[in-house]
Amino acid sequence: EAGVTQFPSHSVIEKGQTVTLRCDPISGHDNLYWYRRVMGKEIKFLLHFVKESKQDESGMPNNRFLAERTGGTYSTLKVQPAELEDSGVYFCASSLRPALTYEQYFGPGTRLTVT
Amino acid sequence: ELKVEQNPLFLSMQEGKNYTIYCNYSTTSDRLYWYRQDPGKSLESLFVLLSNGAVKQEGRLMASLDTKARLSTLHITAAVHDLSATYFCAVDSFGGVNRDDKIIFGKGTRLHILP
Numbered sequence: 001e002a003g004v005t006q007f008p009s010h011s012v013i014e015k016g017q018t019v020t021l022r023c024d025p026i027s028g029h030d031n032l033y034w035y036r037r038v039m040g041k042e043i044k045f046l047l048h049f050v051k052e053s054k055q056d057e058s059g060m061p062n063n064r065f066l067a068e069r070t071g072g073t074y075s076t077l078k079v080q081p082a083e084l085e086d087s088g089v090y091f092c093a094s095s096l097r098p099a100l101t102y103e104q105y106f107g108p109g110t111r112l113t114v115t
Numbered sequence: 116e117l118k119v120e121q122n123p124l125f126l127s128m129q130e131g132k133n134y135t136i137y138c139n140y141s142t143t144s145d146r147l148y149w150y151r152q153d154p155g156k157s158l159e160s161l162f163v164l165l166s167n168g169a170v171k172q173e174g175r176l177m178a179s180l181d182t183k184a185r186l187s188t189l190h191i192t193a194a195v196h197d198l199s200a201t202y203f204c205a206v207d208s209f210g211g212v213n214r215d216d217k218i219i220f221g222k223g224t225r226l227h228i229l230p
Contacts, residue, residue: 004157040222041222042220042222043205043220043223045217059217091158105157106158107157108155108156108157109157
C-alpha cells in the first residue's frame with residue numbers, strides 16, 4: 001500500500017512569489033491534515049480536511065495560505081505571496097476513521113525555502 | 116492550550132549506553148505518540164500509548180506513560196548508531212465532535228549516537 005506522498009520534496013522561491021504544495025493521502029483515508037515545522041520549533045497543526053470539507057483550519061497562519069481538497073482526494077496548499085517566515089517543512093498526514101487506535105500517517109514533507 | 120515539552124532537545128551519546136527522553140504535556144489527553152524522523156524522511160510512528168501505566172517496547176526502545184504526572188518517557192537501551200534520528204513526542208488535542216482532529220507536537224529530540 002502506498003503511503004502519503006508529497007510534492008515537491010523541496011522548493012526554493014523568492015519572497016513575493018507563489019508556491020503550491022501537493023499532498024496525496026493514502027487511498028481511502030477521508031481525513032487529511034497539514035502541519036508545518038519552522039526551523040527549530042515544534043511541528044504545528046495547520047488544518048484538517050474531512051473529505052473535501054475543512055473541519056478545522058484554526059492553525060492557518062494568515063490569509064496568504066489557501067488549502068483545497070477538491071473531490072476529497074489529494075490536497076493542495078498554496079502560499080501567495082510567500083514571505084521569509086514561511087520557510088520550513090510542510091507535512092501532510094492522513095487517517096482512516098473510525099479507528100479505535102487512531103493513527104495519522106505522515107508524508108515525507110516538503111521543504112520550503114523563501115529567499 | 117495544550118503544550119508538549121520534550122527534554123533534552125539534543126542528545127549525543129556513545130553506543131552501548133542507556134538514556135531517557137522525557138515528554139511532559141500540559142492537559143489531559145487520550146493518546147500519546149512517539150515518532151521517529153530520519154533526515155528527509157516521513158515521521159514514523161513508533162508507539163501509541165493509550166492509558167495510564169501503558170508500557171510498550173520495540174527493540175531497544177521502550178515508551179511509558181503516566182497520565183497523572185502527564186509524563187511519558189522514551190528509554191533507549193544499549194544504544195546503537197542506527198537509532199540516530201529526531202524523536203518527537205505528541206499528544207491529541209480535542210477540537211469538538213471529532214476527537215482526532217489535531218496532534219500537538221513537542222520540539223523533538225535530536226539523538227546522535229556515536230560509534
